[in-house]
Amino acid sequence: MNFISDSFSDVLIVGGGIIGLSLARKLHKKGVKKITILERGKLGQEASFAAAGMLAPQAETEKPDDFFHFCDESNKLYPNFAKELLDETGVDIELDKSGTLYLAFSERDVAEIRKRYEWQRDAGLQVEHLTAQEARKIEPFISPDVCEALFFPNDWQVENRKLLTALQKYAEINRIGIVESAEVKNLLIENGKTLSAETASQKFPAEKVILATGAWTSLIKSSENVPSLPNVRPIRGQMLSFHTAKRLLSKVIYSPRGYLVPRFDGRILAGATVEDVGFNKSVTQSGIDFLLENALEIAPSLVNLQLSEKWAGLRPFASDGLPILGTFPEIENLFTATAHYRNGILLAPLTAEILADKIAENFDSKYLEVFSPLRFAAARAICK
Numbered sequence: 001m002n003f004i005s006d007s008f009s010d011v012l013i014v015g016g017g018i019i020g021l022s023l024a025r026k027l028h029k030k031g032v033k034k035i036t037i038l039e040r041g042k043l044g045q046e047a048s049f050a051a052a053g054m055l056a057p058q059a060e061t062e063k064p065d066d067f068f069h070f071c072d073e074s075n076k077l078y079p080n081f082a083k084e085l086l087d088e089t090g091v092d093i094e095l096d097k098s099g100t101l102y103l104a105f106s107e108r109d110v111a112e113i114r115k116r117y118e119w120q121r122d123a124g125l126q127v128e129h130l131t132a133q134e135a136r137k138i139e140p141f142i143s144p145d146v147c148e149a150l151f152f153p154n155d156w157q158v159e160n161r162k163l164l165t166a167l168q169k170y171a172e173i174n175r176i177g178i179v180e181s182a183e184v185k186n187l188l189i190e191n192g193k194t195l196s197a198e199t200a201s202q203k204f205p206a207e208k209v210i211l212a213t214g215a216w217t218s219l220i221k222s223s224e225n226v227p228s229l230p231n232v233r234p235i236r237g238q239m240l241s242f243h244t245a246k247r248l249l250s251k252v253i254y255s256p257r258g259y260l261v262p263r264f265d266g267r268i269l270a271g272a273t274v275e276d277v278g279f280n281k282s283v284t285q286s287g288i289d290f291l292l293e294n295a296l297e298i299a300p301s302l303v304n305l306q307l308s309e310k311w312a313g314l315r316p317f318a319s320d321g322l323p324i325l326g327t328f329p330e331i332e333n334l335f336t337a338t339a340h341y342r343n344g345i346l347l348a349p350l351t352a353e354i355l356a357d358k359i360a361e362n363f364d365s366k367y368l369e370v371f372s373p374l375r376f377a378a379a380r381a382i383c384k
């Protein structure tokens, strides 16, 4: 799908995953006129499509730090995000607020979930400590070997593929420019200002440019040296899904080794591997074996179910595992929103909000400082 209203954009977004698409919507809602998304392949077919759609601040974080608060605040935006998208596009993104169970199967797991329980209780979060019987009463299909469990009522899930459909539809309805099969190779920067993003055959001039390029961010070159350009690398995640005629589980279920995500259509997603193998999206037999082992540990009765799909995606990872958001001191009109690693679906609404506030209204969220690309430039200077 290629639609572009004019060759000059007020804001050019490089990358059409959940982050680029959410940003385009938010900027449009704030009144930015000419927005263009340049996408290397097709919109929304990379990490954002591969994801499990869990919105899990309490299962995914280890302490009540800035990252936890960023996750938690973004999660709280989801009910409104889902409602608005339904009104705007007619697409139901299937926000499911049934909560998440976190299971322990060994002494080591028990120690881990008790530690998690304590920091979350001390931080005033909603978390329940359950006996094995209580957990199995909530989810009868989980293994009889479970020792104990936590329940997070505020860790939810969304159908991320429908979310991508909704965001793409929003872009189309509102005539946001979309150019697919357009891989940006280089940023043309002169005297500290980005003039255009360049593919092999075309230049796209713009007033402001945002890199929302996920795992591929570090491959983009620039005509002037930008010391704080983000260093991001791909971390492969393999997933599979089982087909069931009716929903066997009511909640997302974690163990310290994997997770199951039941969808409304009866599929149960099982994830995910975490592999540092470069830009390689293959599904491997060892990956599938690992996923099956962890899925069957959680719910042994899945053994009888048919596998319906296997896939892999590349999570964008920065060296400290945190998102990279904001501006570059050397370049006045260049922005980035990348490195969301395991939580880009969860973090999309707040990422879009704070970047759009900065770009459209020059308002600085505290998170732009916490997750600034400059943190790496400072570290590099110390290392010299």
Ligand SMILES: Cc1cc2nc3c(=O)[nH]c(=O)nc-3n(C[C@H](O)[C@H](O)[C@H](O)COP(=O)(O)OP(=O)(O)OC[C@H]3O[C@@H](n4cnc5c(N)ncnc54)[C@H](O)[C@@H]3O)c2cc1C
Binding pocket: 014, 015, 016, 017, 018, 019, 020, 038, 039, 040, 041, 042, 043, 044, 045, 046, 047, 048, 049, 050, 051, 052, 053, 054, 055, 182, 183, 184, 185, 212, 213, 214, 215, 216, 217, 220, 236, 237, 238, 239, 271, 272, 312, 313, 314, 315, 316, 337, 338, 339, 340, 341, 342, 343, 344, 345, 346, 347
């Ligand atoms: C298996 C798996 C499970 C996951 N589960 C969850 C989960 O349950 N919950 C959660 O919150 N997160 C989850 N994640 C993480 C989440 O998917 C990512 O953090 C998120 O999708 C990142 O979004 P993005 O838009 O930055 O990246 P992407 O979706 O990868 O989009 C980046 C886009 O930029 C394009 N692009 C790159 N370079 C260029 C270029 N030079 N020119 C033009 N276009 C370019 C790419 O083609 C791509 O479409 C999971 C990830 C994986 C792989």
